[in-house]
Amino acid sequence: MIFSEQGDPMKVFESLKLGRIELKNRIVMAPLTRSRAIGNVPNDLMVEYYSQRADAGLLITEGTSPSPNGLGYARIPGIFNSEQVAGWKKVTQAVHAKGGRIFLQMMHCGRVGHPANLPTGAQVLGPSAIAVSGKIWTDSQGEQPYPTPMAMTDAQVKSTIQEYIRGCELAIEAGFDGVELHAANGYLMEQFLNPKANQRTDQYGGSAENRMRFVLEIAQGAAEKIGADRLGIRVSPYGANCDMGAFDGVDAFYGELAKKLSNTGLAYMHVVDHSAMGAPAPSSEVKRQIRENFKGIYLLSGGYTVEKAERDLIEGKGELVAFGKDFISNPDLVERLKRNLPLNPWDGSTFYTPGPKGYTDYPAHK
Numbered sequence: 001m002i003f004s005e006q007g008d009p010m011k012v013f014e015s016l017k018l019g020r021i022e023l024k025n026r027i028v029m030a031p032l033t034r035s036r037a038i039g040n041v042p043n044d045l046m047v048e049y050y051s052q053r054a055d056a057g058l059l060i061t062e063g064t065s066p067s068p069n070g071l072g073y074a075r076i077p078g079i080f081n082s083e084q085v086a087g088w089k090k091v092t093q094a095v096h097a098k099g100g101r102i103f104l105q106m107m108h109c110g111r112v113g114h115p116a117n118l119p120t121g122a123q124v125l126g127p128s129a130i131a132v133s134g135k136i137w138t139d140s141q142g143e144q145p146y147p148t149p150m151a152m153t154d155a156q157v158k159s160t161i162q163e164y165i166r167g168c169e170l171a172i173e174a175g176f177d178g179v180e181l182h183a184a185n186g187y188l189m190e191q192f193l194n195p196k197a198n199q200r201t202d203q204y205g206g207s208a209e210n211r212m213r214f215v216l217e218i219a220q221g222a223a224e225k226i227g228a229d230r231l232g233i234r235v236s237p238y239g240a241n242c243d244m245g246a247f248d249g250v251d252a253f254y255g256e257l258a259k260k261l262s263n264t265g266l267a268y269m270h271v272v273d274h275s276a277m278g279a280p281a282p283s284s285e286v287k288r289q290i291r292e293n294f295k296g297i298y299l300l301s302g303g304y305t306v307e308k309a310e311r312d313l314i315e316g317k318g319e320l321v322a323f324g325k326d327f328i329s330n331p332d333l334v335e336r337l338k339r340n341l342p343l344n345p346w347d348g349s350t351f352y353t354p355g356p357k358g359y360t361d362y363p364a365h366k
């Protein structure tokens with residue numbers, strides 16, 4: 001047992017049951033895109049990176065696409081072919097060998113992409129033909145304006161839902177303990193939830209119920225295949241990334257979504273708060289509604305220190321706390337937090353660059 005400076009046992013280092021697995025502590029490595037997957041296939045460098053961080057109670061991988069169409073960013077991994085499954089298998093085996101637990105984050109970029117980042121034949125798709133403002137990095141053409149996505153046909157909506165569900169099955173085949181559905185930060189799932197990106201007039205757009213349908217059909221379909229207790233979801237109400245942002249009725253919308261996901265039996269909801277990075281914070285009302293309506297585990301994230309994590313766990317705001325950037329620069333973060341050791345600073349210039357620099361070369365404490 002680890003004790004605080006006041007001599008109290010610390011909750012953050014206690015174990016927790018998550019669905020059918022036991023987490024050794026309450027500290028989660030947040031999903032972090034690192035763009036080291038050359039050819040969109042997980043490799044040995046990634047095996048080293050994740051296994052270095054296996055002391056976390058739970059690792060959540062970087063956003064990983066269930067479809068060639070979802071590979072919007074340069075060098076992000078996929079989970080739709082046998083080579084990718086084999087690559088991920090090495091990651092999960094290395095993490096499990098060190099007693100760690102790992103979920104895959106399922107991220108289809110949707111309209112947040114560029115043809116230069118996609119394999120031949122893949123397309124930048126969105127709920128509606130509305131482009132994101134600003135530019136996106138491509139390895140072959142440098143910074144490029146976001147293209148206008150192709151508005152998905154009904155058949156494409158249905159086949160994309162099946163790609164997500166198949167991706168969840170493949171993640172389990174690759175040895176993951178579960179899957180986090182990425183419905184946050186402006187990627188495809190949130191593009192359906194948010195009317196700023198979804199102007200459809202069919203059953204997947206318009207009313208709140210219709211805008212939730214894409215996410216709920218995936219959650220329900222995946223739950224049938226892999227078990228709801230192996231599924232979590234990440235949401236970012238009020239988040240402003242990629243032209244998202246609050247909309248009319250946003251609090252009640254996420255409250256209702258939480259109720260429906262709770263009925264499906266999902267293991268956790270992971271709520272993004274990027275206010276420490278200058279983004280709008282989720283309202284206290286939306287957090288209250290999610291907490292009240294979702295019966296599973298609440299995963300807190302954004303700008304956490306161990307002191308704040310301990311305080312929020314004690315106050316019952318959630319059961320798990322994710323750390324992002326501190327995990328980038330501290331492979332032994334849990335040990336450092338336990339022993340109150342100083343943390344390595346992170347270097348933002350190597351967040352997304354290929355190779356080991358700023359990836360696997362941050363030192364553990366001696």
Ligand SMILES: Cc1cc2nc3c(=O)[nH]c(=O)nc-3n(C[C@H](O)[C@H](O)[C@H](O)COP(=O)(O)O)c2cc1C
Nearest residue numbers: 030031032033062063301302303304323324325351
């Ligand atoms: C380099 C980098 C990559 C990220 N990639 C993802 C991602 O793939 N999926 C996701 O949901 N969030 C992603 N995020 C957001 C983090 O999961 C987390 O919410 C954020 O860093 C705030 O937590 P922190 O203050 O502990 O760093 C990323 C953040 C950073 C800095």
